[in-house]
Amino acid sequence: MxxxxxxxxxxxxxxxxxxxxxxxxxxxxxxxxxxxxxxxxxxxxxxxxxxxxxxxxxxxxxxxxxxxxxxxxxxxxxxxxxxxxxxxxxLNELSEGEYYFYEIIGCTVVTVDDEEIGIVKEILTPGANDVWVVKHKDGKEFLIPYIDDVVINISTEDQRIIINPIEGLLE
Structure with missing residues (x-):
């Protein structure tokens, strides 16, 4: 349980x-x-x-x-x-587009071009929006803001998140 x-x-x-x-x-x-x-x-x-x-x-x-x-x-x-x-x-049933942290942590993040970025390891809650810490297989970490302009699709069933990275996000 x-x-x-x-x-x-x-x-x-x-x-x-x-x-x-x-x-x-x-x-x-x-x-x-x-x-x-x-x-x-x-x-x-x-x-x-x-x-x-x-x-x-x-x-x-x-x-x-x-x-x-x-x-x-x-x-x-x-x-x-x-x-x-x-x-x-x-646990409560959440509204559409809302997720529990445990549903997001562990998901694979890919770009709209199907380039794998990494796995969500942690979620930071610094202010206006959450920020996902995504770790690439080479150990590099990326900070992905959970905003509509960046996060295109979340499938908790497939453990897959599609993002459209804004300029400079993956550098």
């Missing part, structure tokens, strides 16, 4: 079982809404702990969560450094 990070528990908050989370999800309203199912992976444990969100609020740059059946600081203190995840079955 594939698991996807939604947040990391960095501390407790107060004495009533609330935990402080650094969020890693684009969908905090859904992931942290009361009744939502999350799985907690602890560093020294093989099996995840199944958790149901009881409450959610934000405080400074953190998401504060409580979980059903865990209402005391001593219940949750050992969860520090734990990672909250969802299973692949819990």
């Amino acid at each position: 594939n698991w996807f990070n939604v947040g990391k528990i960095v501390n407790t908050h107060g004495i009533k079982g609330e935990v402080r989370v650094i969020s890693k999800t684009d969908f905090p309203e859904e992931r942290y809404s009361p009744g939502s199912l999350l799985y907690l992976f602890l560093p020294k444990s093989k099996e995840p702990i199944k958790l149901i969100v009881k409450s959610h609020r934000t405080h400074k740059n953190f998401d504060l969560l409580t979980f059903e059946n865990y209402s005391n600081i001593s219940d949750v203190e050992m969860w520090k450094e734990g990672i909250l995840k969802v299973s692949e079955e819990q």
Whole structure:
């Protein structure tokens, strides 16, 4: 089964079982809404702990969560450094033209002339648009902006992306 990070528990908050989370999800309203199912992976444990969100609020740059059946600081203190995840079955259906990072990473990038550029190894999110780090088989890396002028077609089924490189992009 594939698991996807939604947040990391960095501390407790107060004495009533609330935990402080650094969020890693684009969908905090859904992931942290009361009744939502999350799985907690602890560093020294093989099996995840199944958790149901009881409450959610934000405080400074953190998401504060409580979980059903865990209402005391001593219940949750050992969860520090734990990672909250969802299973692949819990992922949202995205709009057309939107992709999860795991669908893009690993895809082969080729030009409109069928010249292979390399494999997407990483996705950077510096600002207005994402930037894909594409590694050629000779080890050279290219930074491909995810913009309509450059990315022509994405086929996650074929793990293939067609680009129309703008001048200077592949130098």
